Amino acid sequence: MSASFSIERSTATSRIAAAAALVVLVCLAAAPWWAGRANVRLLGEIYSFIALASLWNLLAGYTGLVSVGQQAYVGFGGYALFALAMFLGVHPLLAILFAGVLGALIAIPSAPLLFRLQGAYFAIGTWVLAEVFRLGFAQVSALGGGSGSSLTASVVTGIATSRDLREILVYWTALVLALAALAFVILLLRSRMGLALTALRDSEIASESLGIDIWRSKLFVYVAVAGLTSMTGAFIFLQKLRISPDAAFSVNDWTAYVIFIAVIGGIGTIEGPIVGTILFFLLREALSDLGTAYLLILGAVAILVMLKAPKGLWGILAEKTGLSLVPIRRRVTFQDQ
Amino acid sequence: MEWVNAIVQGVLLGGLYALFAAGLSLIFGVMRLVNIAHGDLIVLAAYIALVVVQATGLHPLASAIIVVPLMAAIGYGMQRLLLNPTIGKDLLSPLLVTFGISVILQNGLLATFTADSRRLAAGPIETASIDILPGLSLGILPLIMFAVSVLLILGLEWIFYRTSLGRAFRATSDDAEIAQLMMLDRRHVFGLAMALSAAVVAIAGIFLAIRTNFDPSSGPARLLFGFEAVIIGGLGNLWGTLAGGIVLGVAQAIGAQISPGWQILAGHLVFFLVLALRPKGLFPRMD
């Protein structure tokens, strides 16, 4: 008896999920027409966290580069946008793109230095880099030094003259950014390099036999993530209209929250950061009145999840149901003839 | 003379940085763990010292007899309860748990002590100094702290290389699996390593509290200084760590002479410079 087989990546669930995602996407794109002004802003913020968490997850969960210093690129992107828009008169939306390029460029010399740090010391090294950026930008008096600066009115109106159109454009920018970050993560993980990196995470020997230069792959991922993180940072501060070194390079806002999101959602899964972001914003809306107690709860929940369910919410769900909405793996299906 | 003075102050400050670094280096050496909450533990020790001094009227330096054992117990408990379950799996889990501990410590301290910055008054010894040269005088307190730091590093070296506990640490670090066959319970060995680290942290915290203002968010900077001292000095070498602390202290002092905004930045830049030119540190361990 002979058997034929086909290799597929998509599953029935993933095809349904893709269709559902398309519907959701259209609804989200239309949000400015059905959601209030404050909610549209909130959605923009949610998209930026989905992007940040997905990118951090790619670094830590797949590439083994555990960074606690991604605020370096969030803040750098923000400052790059301010500088480009205010001093060079670049259109703000275009400046987001340039901020990404600059972020990637500055990551190229930084990465080889940080990669010299052994194991977990890499994490602290990334934090030092972020501090260098913070203290450095605090010295730039043209950008307001330690107290920061605001986007001038002419820059803001430069996006679009009508307020409604401006807000729609900014909102769509956030949506496109989040989608771009997700698409980058998915495409990378499906590539040969992504498979090698996942293999590296699972077994060092396996990936060596794949013959992929691990150091270069890590460099590529680090630099690309830095660029996309800078773009997200540029967007965040375009929406805020104001930047200061402490806000731009805040370890709490751009790393602690992001790690929390990835941990509760599920490190090392595509869906985890999305689920985690939704959960994080629900928690924030419900508990933020508690002040410091809210942060205590976040810290405790993150530790508890790491200890008791290190695969996070999505990891548990996927394990129990075999669900995979964004399939990375290829499946072999045999058909008896 | 102003510059000489700055450099001398930087050297003395380096002793404190070496103390921040020693505890960090110790647990990395034994279990390859990088404790992101290390700086926050230093600040926790500072607050405990504050409470002890207020409650008992002890001199801040004497508060060590309570703060050190208390911190050691906290360190042991933290290791057994929160960190041991994550050790050995991967890099990520222990790192993120210590990150969570850091968030909890900072906000716990904030909720208990508010964001006001505090300081421990050490009495007349704070202003006492000796004149070395005309225009160059050394504070008695910074000198005591420097001497204690050197003695503590000497003590850690002795424990690490001359005692049964140190052999247990090194054997577990070399091969944790086989070390168990030497009747070593690795969970206990790791607990003891964290306890010893926390005991050093306790002294560092008391010194920090006397030397500078501190508040609940002072921890991360101390973690970074300690980390930089370790890397500048070279991994696995406590005397190198002392030298690394001194290099960092001097770099900061020189930076501060240029402009106050450059104090911390100069330290970070020297760290990256060393990483670029001597990735194994200035004094790598000879094997």
Place this chain on the structure above:
Amino acid sequence: MAEPLLSIRGLKAGYGDFQALFGIDLDLGAGEVLALIGANGAGKSTLLKAIVGLVPCGREMVSLRGEPIGGARPDRIARRGIALVPEGRRLFRSLSVEENLVVGGERAKPGRWTLETVFRLFPILGERRKSLGTALSGGQQQMVAIGRALMANPDIILFDEISLGLAPVVIKDIYAALPAIVATGVSIILVEQDVSRALGVARSFVCLQEGKVSLAGLPSEHARAAITAAYFGMRR
């Protein structure tokens, strides 16, 4: 017959999803030297690791003096008097020769083996006591590994691949030390690639093949051909 010192019944063990042992039975009497033979991948190392607790197994599967110890923590099992000389020596690389020996014995009950008696057994180790263990030749490292196990004054020593990777002349030196160790009354399980050498030292043997016992008994009971067949898993 007196109760065996170490008794293994229906031992199943493996690594994660991979099962390496499928129901092993084995008895080791006091003062007995048992050769554990079998081809590569037969499960010999896994069996030794299961005995010392490095590979998990069921509680009732391993008994020491009639008490179940299977799956206990490795440090607890070591305290009960079982020592392992691991494959590849695995000396503590940052410890000197002397420290490697001391760390093996400092938590154990005192007995006939001390630094002096180990140095008398392997004089070269006394000369090189201050060197790092890893600075020694392969044979000398094996002596340190054996000495480290002896320092615990165990009742049972498990030797995993005692001569693997060593030069013939060095192997002779190692084997020359065995009678002195056996004479102290310690029980031994010896894992060895060189079957005839192992059978020359051992009173009894167990042959594993693909995780099962394929033949066991006294060397004199079985023809050499039968042992070879059990070793390679050939049908007769």
